[in-house]
Amino acid sequence: xxxxxxxxxxxxxxxxxxxxxxxxxxxxxxxxxxxxxxxxxxxxxxxxxxxxxxxxxxxxxxxxxxxxxxxxxxxxxxxxxxxxxxxxxxxxxxxxxxxxxxxxxxxxxxxxxxxxxxxxxxxxxxxxxxxxxxxxxxxxxxxxxxxxxxxxxxxxxxxxxxxxxxxxxxxxxxxxxxxxxxxxxxxxxxxxxxxxxxxxxxxxxxxxxxxxxxxxxxxxxxxxxxxxxxxxxxxxxxxxxxxxxxxxxxxxxxxxxxxxxxxxxxxxxxxxxxxxxxxxxxxxxxxxxxxxxxxxxxxxxxxx
Amino acid sequence: xxxxxxxxxxxxxxxxxxxxxxxxxxxxxxxxxxxxxxxxxxxxxxxxxxxxxxxxxxxxxxxxxxxxxxxxxxxxxxxxxxxxxxxxxxxxxxxxxxxxxxxxxxxxxxxxxxxxxxxxxxxxxxxxxxxxxxxxxxxxxxxxxxxxxxxxxxxxxxxxxxxxxxxxxxxxxxxxxxxxxxxxxxxxxxxxxxxxxxxxxxxxxxxxxxxxxxxxxxxxxxxxxxxxxxxxxxxxxxxxxxxxxxxxxxxxxxxxxxxxxxxxxxxxxxxxxxxxxxxxxxxxxxxxxxxxxxxxxxxxxxxxxxxxxxxxxxxxxxxxxxxxxxxxxxxxxxxxxxxxxxxxxxxxxxxxxxxxxxxxxxxxxxxxxxxxxxxxxxxxxxxxxxxxxxxxxxxxxxxxxxxxxxxxxxxxxxxxxxxxxxxxxxxxxxxxxxxxxxxxxxxxxxxxxxxxxxxxxxxxxxxxxxxxxxxxxxxxxxxxxxxxxxxxxxxxxxxxxxxxxxxxxxxxxx
Numbered sequence: 128x129x130x131x132x133x134x135x136x137x138x139x140x141x142x143x144x145x146x147x148x149x150x151x152x153x154x155x156x157x158x159x160x161x162x163x164x165x166x167x168x169x170x171x172x173x174x175x176x177x178x179x180x181x182x183x184x185x186x187x188x189x190x191x192x193x194x195x196x197x198x199x200x201x202x203x204x205x206x207x208x209x210x211x212x213x214x215x216x217x218x219x220x221x222x223x224x225x226x227x228x229x230x231x232x233x234x235x236x237x238x239x240x241x242x243x244x245x246x247x248x249x250x251x252x253x254x255x256x257x258x259x260x261x262x263x264x265x266x267x268x269x270x271x272x273x274x275x276x277x278x279x280x281x282x283x284x285x286x287x288x289x290x291x292x293x294x295x296x297x298x299x300x301x302x303x304x305x306x307x308x309x310x311x312x313x314x315x316x317x318x319x320x321x322x323x324x325x326x327x328x329x330x331x332x333x334x335x336x337x338x339x340x341x342x343x344x345x346x347x348x349x350x351x352x353x354x355x356x357x358x359x360x361x362x363x364x365x366x367x368x369x370x371x372x373x374x375x376x377x378x379x380x381x382x383x384x385x386x387x388x389x390x391x392x393x394x395x396x397x398x399x400x401x402x403x404x405x406x407x408x409x410x411x412x413x414x415x416x417x418x419x420x421x422x423x424x425x426x427x428x429x430x431x
Numbered sequence: 432x433x434x435x436x437x438x439x440x441x442x443x444x445x446x447x448x449x450x451x452x453x454x455x456x457x458x459x460x461x462x463x464x465x466x467x468x469x470x471x472x473x474x475x476x477x478x479x480x481x482x483x484x485x486x487x488x489x490x491x492x493x494x495x496x497x498x499x500x501x502x503x504x505x506x507x508x509x510x511x512x513x514x515x516x517x518x519x520x521x522x523x524x525x526x527x528x529x530x531x532x533x534x535x536x537x538x539x540x541x542x543x544x545x546x547x548x549x550x551x552x553x554x555x556x557x558x559x560x561x562x563x564x565x566x567x568x569x570x571x572x573x574x575x576x577x578x579x580x581x582x583x584x585x586x587x588x589x590x591x592x593x594x595x596x597x598x599x600x601x602x603x604x605x606x607x608x609x610x611x612x613x614x615x616x617x618x619x620x621x622x623x624x625x626x627x628x629x630x631x632x633x634x635x636x637x638x639x640x641x642x643x644x645x646x647x648x649x650x651x652x653x654x655x656x657x658x659x660x661x662x663x664x665x666x667x668x669x670x671x672x673x674x675x676x677x678x679x680x681x682x683x684x685x686x687x688x689x690x691x692x693x694x695x696x697x698x699x700x701x702x703x704x705x706x707x708x709x710x711x712x713x714x715x716x717x718x719x720x721x722x723x724x725x726x727x728x729x730x731x732x733x734x735x736x737x738x739x740x741x742x743x744x745x746x747x748x749x750x751x752x753x754x755x756x757x758x759x760x761x762x763x764x765x766x767x768x769x770x771x772x773x774x775x776x777x778x779x780x781x782x783x784x785x786x787x788x789x790x791x792x793x794x795x796x797x798x799x800x801x802x803x804x805x806x807x808x809x810x811x812x813x814x815x816x817x818x819x820x821x822x823x824x825x826x827x828x829x830x831x832x833x834x835x836x837x838x839x840x841x842x843x844x845x846x847x848x849x850x851x852x853x854x855x856x857x858x859x860x861x862x863x864x865x866x867x868x869x870x871x872x873x874x875x876x877x878x879x880x881x882x883x884x885x886x887x888x889x890x891x892x893x894x895x896x897x898x899x900x901x902x903x904x905x906x907x908x909x910x911x912x913x914x915x916x917x918x919x920x921x922x923x924x925x926x927x928x929x930x931x932x933x934x935x936x937x938x939x940x941x
Contacts, residue, residue, distance in 0.1 A: 162826050165556045166479050167857065167865070173556055180554070208471050209628055210612065216628065275659055283666045290663040291655060293630075380655040382630045390629070395823060 128420075135419070139412040143405060147198070150404045151191055151397075160207050160395035181207060194401070203405065204398030208391070213398035217384060217406050223293055224383035227375065228368040230299050231307030232361065239311040240350075240357075243318025247326055248345055258315055265312020274305040274378035291380040302379040306372060310364045317360050321353035328352075355422060362418040366411045459940045460648040462922070464933065465661040465670040469629050469654045473615035474608070475596035476548045476555040481845055484932040485652065485674070486632060487596065490531075491617035494522050494541070496592030497848060499937060501751065501929035503589060506642075507536060507597055507618060517583030517884035524574040528641045530599040531622035538576045542568040543600035545578075553608060560594040560853065561587060583882045585889050589753075589850035620645050620936050629654055646923070646939025665690050665917055671940060672924060673917045674933050677795050678738035684917045693916045694740065695926045698749050698846035701741070701794075702906035703727075703786075703804055707869045708834045713779060715869075717903045722772035724762035724907055727807040731764075733910055736799050741910040746897045749911045751929060752851050754893025759901050762908065770811045783814040784838035787828055790819040794843050795912060801841040804907065815839075829865050839907075845931050851893060852881055859905065868905040 160183070161174040178184045182193065194204065203214040246258035281301060282290035289298050325331060326349055334344045373385030384403055391399035470483045475491045478484070494508035505511075508522040528536040548555050548562040555562070564584050569577040580587075597618060603611050615623050620643060621634040632652040636645040653670060655661045658677050664670035666687055676684065684690045705714040705723065714720055733741045748755040773780075788801035798819055805815045820828060829842070842865075844854055855877045857863040859870065876896055883889040901908075914931060918924050921941045927934035 158823050158827050162830070163823050164479055168560055168853065169556045170559065173554070173559075176554055210472060210609075211628070220629075278660065278663045283663050286667065290667050290669055291660050292653070292669070377656050378660055380653070380657070380660055382627070386656065387629055393821065393823060 132416070132420070135416045139409065139416065142412055143409055144195075146408045147195070147401065147405055148191070150401050151194065152187070154392075154395075154397045154400045155187065157392065157395050160397065163394045164207050198405075203402040206391075206396055206399045208394050208396045208399070213402035214406075216387065216399055217402045220382060220384040220387050221406065223381060224369060224372050224376070224385060226293075226299070227302055227306060227372055227381060227383060228365060230303040231310060231368050232365060233307075234303050235307040235311035235314055235364075236361070238307075239314035240318055242311075243315045244322055244345060244350060246315070246319040247322030248341075250323065255319075258319060262312045262316035262319075265308050265315075268308060270305055270309065270374045271378060273308055274301070274375060277301045277305060278378070291378075293382055302375050302381050305378070306368060306375040310361075310368060313364065314357065314360065318353070318357055321356050322349060325349040325353045358418055358421060362415050365414055369407055369411070461651070462647040462649070462671045462935075462938060462940060463651045463653055463664075463669065464672040464674060464935070465653050465655040465664050466674045466933070467654075467656055467658065467661070470632070472612045473623060473626065474553075474612035475598065475615070475617070476544075476550075476553050476558075477612065478557060481847070481931055484593065484847075484930070488593075488619075488927075488930070488932060488934050489621045489634065489650075489936070490615060490619040490623055491596035491598075492619050493591040493595050493597060494524070495588050497927065497929075499925055499927045499934070501849070501927065503592075503849065506592070511588070513884065515884070517585070517882070518580045520578040520580070520587065521571075522576050522578070524576065525641055526574055528618055529639050530602070530618055531616045531637055532599065532602055533639075534599055534601055536597065536599075536618055537573045538570040539573075540597055540600050541576045542570055543603070544595070544597045547598060547603065548595060550608075557594050561590050562595055583884055585881045585883060585886075586850045586852040589848045590853070593847045621650060624649075643936050645936060650935055650938070662917070665919065668919065671919050671922045672933070676915050676917055678740040678915050681738060681740070681915055681917075689920050690917055691920050693914075693918050693924060693926060695914045695916070695928050696742065696749075697912055697914050697931045698752065698848075698929050699794075699912045699931050700744065700748055700844050700846070701800065701909045701912060702744075702747065702842055702844075703801070703909065704840050704842050704867050704906050705904075706834055706838050706840075706867045707905060708832075708867060709838065710835050711779070711782075713782070713784065713838055716776045716778075718772050718776045719778055720904050720906075721762070722769040722776070722778075722811075723808070724904055725765045725772070726769035726811045726813075727804055727907055727909075728764040729761070729909055732800065732803050736796050736803050737910070737912065740795075740913040740915050742913070743910045744908050745901065747900045747904070747906060747908055748846060748851060748854070748897065749929070751849060752846055753849050754851065754890050754895075755897045757894055757898045757901055759898065762904075766807070766811050773811065773813075778813075780812045780814070783816050784808075785836060786815050786817045786839045786841075787825065787837055788817060788819050788841035789825045789843075790821050793822045795915070797841055797843070800909070804841075832867065834867070842906075847930065849929070851897075855880070855896065859900065870899070870903070870905075873899060 161177045165173055165177060182190060206213050206216055209216060242258045242261060246255040249255055278290045278301065281288045288301055292298055331344055331349055334348060372383055373389055375381065376383040376386045388400060388403045466485055468482045470486045471479055475487050478487060492506045494506060495503060496506040498504045507525055507528055509525045510523045512521045524538060530536060545562050545565055545568045547553065549558050564581055565578050566581045567579045569579060571577060599616050602616050620637055620640045622637045624633040624635050626632045631654060634650040636648050638644055655664060658680060661673040662676060662680055662684060665673040681692050684692050705720050707715050729743050733739060733743060743761050745759050745761045746755045746757045750756045786801060786805060789797040791798045801817055805817055808815055844858060846854060857865050859868050860866055860874050860877050861869055861871060873896060880892055883892055914926065916926065916933060923939045925937040
């Protein structure tokens with residue numbers, strides 16, 4: 128197991144390096160940052176000065192090597208826009224994004240798993256129909272629209288919750304529901320189909336014949352075996368939540384990483400884009416590693 | 432108590448706890464303004480864009496500035512004299528002015544601010560407008576300074592308020608440039624307290640301000656990128672003011688029982704640039720460009736696309752810009768006349784003319800305006816193809832000057848004050864960075880404008896330029912937009928006229 132973990136960590140580092148190369152190149156394809164960093168009164172001489180100051184007058188390979196050399200020392204560059212260390216800006220915003228993503232995922236799981244299980248166990252019933260409707264509607268509802276509707280109803284009309292910003296639990300509810308809605312629908316759908324497969328399997332039939340209570344069969348045996356694809360999907364969804372948070376963060380003025388990255392891309396703030404993508408990709412890779420390790424707990428047959 | 436009752440009680444308590452954070456508690460001494468963008472720095476010698484003045488105009492000042500009606504008035508100076516040759520300004524500074532840290536403002540600070548503004552380490556992107564043209568700042572006494580210029584600069588007084596802010600010498604030298612940008616100190620009606628990047632900026636009223644002390648003790652600039660969310664915050668009371676709302680939201684704000692629109696004029700000009708330098712000479716002819724000005728129904732566009740929040744321009748700028756009060760009437764909508772003029776000029780109707788514009792999100796209705804203009808051009812037989820670019824790509828396209836690819840494009844330009852010399856060299860002069868025009872005979876007139884010392888003579892000189900730009904228009908001249916902000920009804924706020932950023936000097940809550 129330890130060898131497996133070390134091997135995966137090594138793969139993570141290699142993947143991260145590839146990610147930096149791709150992001151580094153793509154960021155620079157977006158255009159000249161001095162056009163946006165400097166006011167329109169600036170002369171070409173001013174722009175040249177800034178390009179030199181930011182190291183943009185050097186060749187791309189030279190810039191990349193400098194970036195990687197500094198990155199190994201934990202220095203991911205200075206934001207062109209805010210003149211603060213890019214990594215500091217990213218780390219400062221990350222907790223807010225993680226808070227939102229985790230809350231959304233918890234909400235999604237709490238809603239989706241029971242719905243999916245009930246729909247499978249009561250196949251064909253009104254519960255099953257409601258669950259399938261929920262899955263369809265949930266996956267076709269635009270996040271932006273949902274967020275604004277929730278604000279209008281719960282903040283403006285009913286005055287029950289704040290409309291935006293980050294604060295206590297009350298501030299988290301609407302953005303978490305907005306962001307988690309799609310995931311809940313998708314997880315519910317997957318749970319239902321995975322459970323249906325398990326409920327028809329031989330071992331479940333055997334357990335019924337053995338006289339085990341149905342709820343024990345469903346929750347302790349069928350669900351556990353159905354969990355692997357669900358957990359795989361949840362891990363992938365977490366990456367989607369991190370990126371999907373961009374829209375939710377904008378609607379709710381949530382001070383997360385997504386908004387900062389979008390602004391950084393729009394203003395050609397390469398260091399912030401690079402730092403944010405690197406941190407997000409490392410996070411995503413580590414989550415996937417954790418998920419792989421959870422498999423072996425769920426299914427003793429899986430050994431690394 | 433039964434288990435059920437306890438559960439219900441706990442549920443109600445939890446709901447109350449959660450919902451307790453829903454509505455803001457009214458606080459007469461604390462105002463919250465929801466704004467769409469953040470600043471990049473607190474250093475007034477590193478300003479990069481117009482939006483940042485929502486901070487700088489409230490925290491910093493210069494020797495001269497503008498009042499809430501947009502008139503040029505003395506600020507940190509009380510008076511000035513200009514030598515006959517236009518090369519020396521003598522300023523008498525206002526006595527008893529303090530910086531936010533309690534230090535007195537003196538001539539030393541003026542000289543230091545000038546030096547710092549031109550410091551190569553800071554590389555102030557706006558130094559070329561005012562401070563670079565000052566050869567030396569001479570300290571006569573604590574309250575008198577002289578600016579010795581390299582050449583006459585008749586724009587200087589108008590531009591001081593936006594391009595040359597005063598900073599405290601002792602404090603700035605003590606903390607260094609980097610810290611000064613994070614903990615700025617000025618003389619303005621508000622002093623900086625704290626900032627969380629992309630979240631908020633906290634300001635406090637400066638009670639020892641020499642002029643007007645704001646009516647609130649604290650002001651929070653809350654960064655809220657989405658306009659709908661800014662409106663929602665206003666409606667719930669989480670914000671007292673919402674800045675820069677799209678004009679189509681005005682109706683819902685005015686319909687609210689507790690909210691109102693706050694509309695003020697700006698010098699943001701909107702126009703469609705006509706490429707005078709394409710090798711096909713499609714828009715080189717004066718009559719063709721006049722025809723296009725007749726082809727577009729600007730009043731209808733103002734009513735239907737801008738929802739009434741714009742004022743049609745006659746000349747290529749607002750009439751309050753120096754020299755732009757020309758003796759002309761706005762181009763009338765007359766598509767028949769337009770078509771006739773185009774035919775007389777043998778305009779090539781067989782060609783499709785490519786246009787580019789700004790994608791939504793940055794300027795109100797930018798996409799809708801260009802689409803509507805394309806409609807009017809199509810009505811007179813001109814075939815068009817439009818594309819929309821995000822801001823960085825649009826800006827790059829402007830400067831790239833692909834004269835043989837694009838015939839027209841949407842543009843906006845904001846005059847920061849009544850002086851037009853920020854714009855004419857860049858937009859009209861043949862080698863101007865954003866110029867797609869060609870007026871060889873106007874270039875020397877533009878160059879000369881700042882050398883004319885007598886204000887009346889200068890105004891007349893500029894009027895000639897603008898009259899020419901009306902008679903031989905480089906653009907389809909459209910309008911200047913209004914600032915569409917909003918506030919709660921218990922808020923008494925007078926914004927500054929003729930700027931595109933919010934100024935909170937006169938603000939109080941009932």
